[in-house]
Amino acid sequence: MPKLTISSAPHIRAEHSIQSIMLDVLFALLPAALAGIYFFGLKSLLLIATCVITCVAVEWLYQNACGFRITVSDLSAAVTGLLLALVLPPQTPWWAAGTGSIVAILVTKQFFGGLGHNIFNPALIGRAFLMASWPAYMTTWAQPAGLYSHDWLSLTDAVTGATPLALAKTGQYTSQIDLFLGSVGGCVGETSALALLLGACYLLLRGHIGWQTPASYLGTVALLSWVLGENGFFTGHPMFHLLAGGLILGAFFMATDPVTTPLTGKGKIIFGLGAGILTVVIRKYGGYPEGVCYSILLMNAVTPLIDRFTAKRRLEAGK
Amino acid sequence: MPSFPGGIHPDDCKGQTRDRKIEKIPLPDKLIIPLSQHIGNPAKCKVKVGETVLKGQVIGDADGFVSLPVHASSSGEVTAVENSPHPQGKRSPAIVIKTDGRDQAVKEFGLQRNWEQLSVHELIQFVKEAGIAGLGGAAFPAHVKLSPPPEKKIDLLLINGAECEPFLTADHRLMLEQSEEILQGIRILLTILGLENCLIGIEENKRECYEALVSGIRIKGLSGIKPVLLPVKYPQGSESQLIYSLTGREVPSGGLPLDIGIVVQNVGTAAALFHGVARNIPLISRVVTVTGAAVRKPGNYLVPLGTQISRLLEFCEADLGRTGKVICGGPLMGISQPTLDAPVIKGTCGILLQGSNFSADTEWGNCIRCGRCIRSCPTLLLPVTIAALSRKDRFTECREYGLLDCKECGCCSFVCPAKIPLTHYIKLAKYHLLKEQHQQNKSGA
Ligand code: SF4
Ligand code: SF4
Numbered sequence A: 001m002p003k004l005t006i007s008s009a010p011h012i013r014a015e016h017s018i019q020s021i022m023l024d025v026l027f028a029l030l031p032a033a034l035a036g037i038y039f040f041g042l043k044s045l046l047l048i049a050t051c052v053i054t055c056v057a058v059e060w061l062y063q064n065a066c067g068f069r070i071t072v073s074d075l076s077a078a079v080t081g082l083l084l085a086l087v088l089p090p091q092t093p094w095w096a097a098g099t100g101s102i103v104a105i106l107v108t109k110q111f112f113g114g115l116g117h118n119i120f121n122p123a124l125i126g127r128a129f130l131m132a133s134w135p136a137y138m139t140t141w142a143q144p145a146g147l148y149s150h151d152w153l154s155l156t157d158a159v160t161g162a163t164p165l166a167l168a169k170t171g172q173y174t175s176q177i178d179l180f181l182g183s184v185g186g187c188v189g190e191t192s193a194l195a196l197l198l199g200a201c202y203l204l205l206r207g208h209i210g211w212q213t214p215a216s217y218l219g220t221v222a223l224l225s226w227v228l229g230e231n232g233f234f235t236g237h238p239m240f241h242l243l244a245g246g247l248i249l250g251a252f253f254m255a256t257d258p259v260t261t262p263l264t265g266k267g268k269i270i271f272g273l274g275a276g277i278l279t280v281v282i283r284k285y286g287g288y289p290e291g292v293c294y295s296i297l298l299m300n301a302v303t304p305l306i307d308r309f310t311a312k313r314r315l316e317a318g319k
Numbered sequence B: 001m002p003s004f005p006g007g008i009h010p011d012d013c014k015g016q017t018r019d020r021k022i023e024k025i026p027l028p029d030k031l032i033i034p035l036s037q038h039i040g041n042p043a044k045c046k047v048k049v050g051e052t053v054l055k056g057q058v059i060g061d062a063d064g065f066v067s068l069p070v071h072a073s074s075s076g077e078v079t080a081v082e083n084s085p086h087p088q089g090k091r092s093p094a095i096v097i098k099t100d101g102r103d104q105a106v107k108e109f110g111l112q113r114n115w116e117q118l119s120v121h122e123l124i125q126f127v128k129e130a131g132i133a134g135l136g137g138a139a140f141p142a143h144v145k146l147s148p149p150p151e152k153k154i155d156l157l158l159i160n161g162a163e164c165e166p167f168l169t170a171d172h173r174l175m176l177e178q179s180e181e182i183l184q185g186i187r188i189l190l191t192i193l194g195l196e197n198c199l200i201g202i203e204e205n206k207r208e209c210y211e212a213l214v215s216g217i218r219i220k221g222l223s224g225i226k227p228v229l230l231p232v233k234y235p236q237g238s239e240s241q242l243i244y245s246l247t248g249r250e251v252p253s254g255g256l257p258l259d260i261g262i263v264v265q266n267v268g269t270a271a272a273l274f275h276g277v278a279r280n281i282p283l284i285s286r287v288v289t290v291t292g293a294a295v296r297k298p299g300n301y302l303v304p305l306g307t308q309i310s311r312l313l314e315f316c317e318a319d320l321g322r323t324g325k326v327i328c329g330g331p332l333m334g335i336s337q338p339t340l341d342a343p344v345i346k347g348t349c350g351i352l353l354q355g356s357n358f359s360a361d362t363e364w365g366n367c368i369r370c371g372r373c374i375r376s377c378p379t380l381l382l383p384v385t386i387a388a389l390s391r392k393d394r395f396t397e398c399r400e401y402g403l404l405d406c407k408e409c410g411c412c413s414f415v416c417p418a419k420i421p422l423t424h425y426i427k428l429a430k431y432h433l434l435k436e437q438h439q440q441n442k443s444g445a
Helices: A018-040 A042-066 A076-086 A094-112 A122-133 A164-169 A176-181 A193-205 A212-227 A238-243 A247-254 A265-285 A292-309 B120-129 B170-177 B179-193 B204-220 B239-247 B267-278 B309-315 B372-376 B383-391 B395-400 B411-415 B422-444
Strands: B030-034 B058-061 B076-086 B089-099 B156-161 B198-203 B225-230 B262-266 B285-291 B299-304 B323-328 B350-355
Touching (some): A018 A042, A018 A076, A018 A193, A018 A247, A042 A076, A042 A094, A076 A094, A076 A122, A076 A247, A094 A122, A122 A292, A176 A238, A193 A247, A212 A238, A212 A265, A247 A265, A265 A292, B030 B076, B120 B267, B156 B239, B170 B204, B170 B267, B170 B299, B179 B198, B179 B204, B179 B225, B179 B262, B179 B267, B198 B204, B198 B239, B204 B225, B225 B239, B239 B262, B285 B309, B299 B309, B309 B323, B372 B383, B372 B411, B383 B395, B383 B422, B395 B422, B411 B422
Parallel strands (some): B156 B262, B198 B225
Antiparallel strands (some): B030 B089, B076 B089, B323 B350
């Protein structure tokens, strides 16, 4: 008589796992990371390495210390690290990046119960924390150098300047083609819309993210930034606002973070709408030139509420 | 092609057996015939230990309207009436027969009837007497569906040839090899229901079955019967999903297909019905797909009901040393067996042997709220929410989220990247709720 296993149906499972999904996300972020290294040089690579290694190490140490199951192999900490690095200015000091990583993993994720239990996106909290703690570092921007420039390997501060969004506050608009390709000042992974969209397409095709949040988020920002233009209603620059800053990264990689955003399609659309309104309001009326980070964090906070009111209709609720 | 919302696309894994003709297995020396092989009241035993029975003889009487008689699958001596292993899990009363090898049948067995001259009442009577339960797995007595209360107007018959569970090919072979019997069975069903039209839903990976039925219809000059190809998507063969795919109608929550004027029967049931009504051969055998990596002779076998799984596997040369799990039914809804002593019954569509290296789902991760379970649920429920409430013993709240509409199809568990056994927790909540209800009813009475 063989030893037979008894278990509840179903007896087969899909091949994907949390690990394989996270691996896909890392893969999708690769173009943006490479673009960041290309435009800002070696220091971007070091920044990425600092964040990823710190995030993974902190998770491992904490779980070991508490006697929890070690879950670093699910790669979610690595994703957080990479995302955090991509939303930091290229010359953020290593110790600041490391501190941000600790806040992201330890405070935002592990203290809330680990993967799946965090309310806020860890990478964004890490960034918000750094913004509040060392605003000077967080608003000094390197201008892109590129491979051909002699200072690609330089680790010292490059020429600094304002970001396109900061410039826009003074009425100067960066060219859209520069914004699209990424040769503008900004965070490591935010500058090249092209690289980000490549990764986003991959995630969409693999079914890891839905179209709902990005579509409603980007749509709202485009519409509102046009309506609330500088020279009166309907005079805004929607294309500029779509391409500038971290909107594309935020819309496809942060606002789609499954853990901290609504479960259902309807909820995801509401989430995108809310984040879109907040982004434009912050960019236009707020003290910061960039509104993506805070808009998503604020929407994270209302996600449980959105989930509550968007429970799905049942198919068989009547004819 | 029309389809329902949600659902999943597991690999169909049917290659191992789809081209294997239905083969009869030799008569086992012992049959265990449970009195309960259908939904509803178990049959009442009408034989005694020591009695000799003949093939096709009624050995258990139907007990009420939602019940069926059971028949001896072969001739021999009743050696026991006792609690025996049952493929649904629990042990249950069964009649044990030691076969005599002569396979001698009762004298009316195989008697041809010109069914076209029978009244609807007589036809339904014969369906019941033949002990016909749905052969798709749920085993609902066929005659009950065919006698709708007068206020329910039935306007359409649907035949389920979807066979959407991976690995299973019993219906596939049946549609190829017995398309004529199936079509005759459908005509009987249409006559009973007083209908003209019927749709047969078949998944696209069984195109040859579709063609066999289409040509059968043409040759016989039948009108009103229309096979329809459906996309390959699990659970296409679930009653509500089949109805939605073929007609766009939705079964109301807590309701039945007949509430929206539809009767659904499985292809195998149609064939069995033909044998029962027109040939007077009661339901005493069925086609079972035996498959899996550890089976050396996988195939589709015609098995006398009551044959123990162990005997069937012996015949199929299963390598039990390499087997980790034996499943009665398909991999998504089937039941894993603690013992191989349980018999094949009316609802047993397949026996699947998983290797000893299958992934045991003892360890699972945290929910990452990815929503895959929600997107896959064909009933549009929130499996993640229901399962989470169930894990906290908040069963009444589960109900508010539509718990009782869950079809237990397993899609949500299948897609969950964290491998959380969602379906298991949902079933658990159902079990607790129904138990509570039962106790309330008892104390109220
Ligand atoms: S098992 Fe129930 S909850 Fe899960 S997908 Fe199927 S119907 Fe939906
Ligand atoms: S599929 Fe699994 S991980 Fe995803 S939401 Fe459902 S329960 Fe959570």
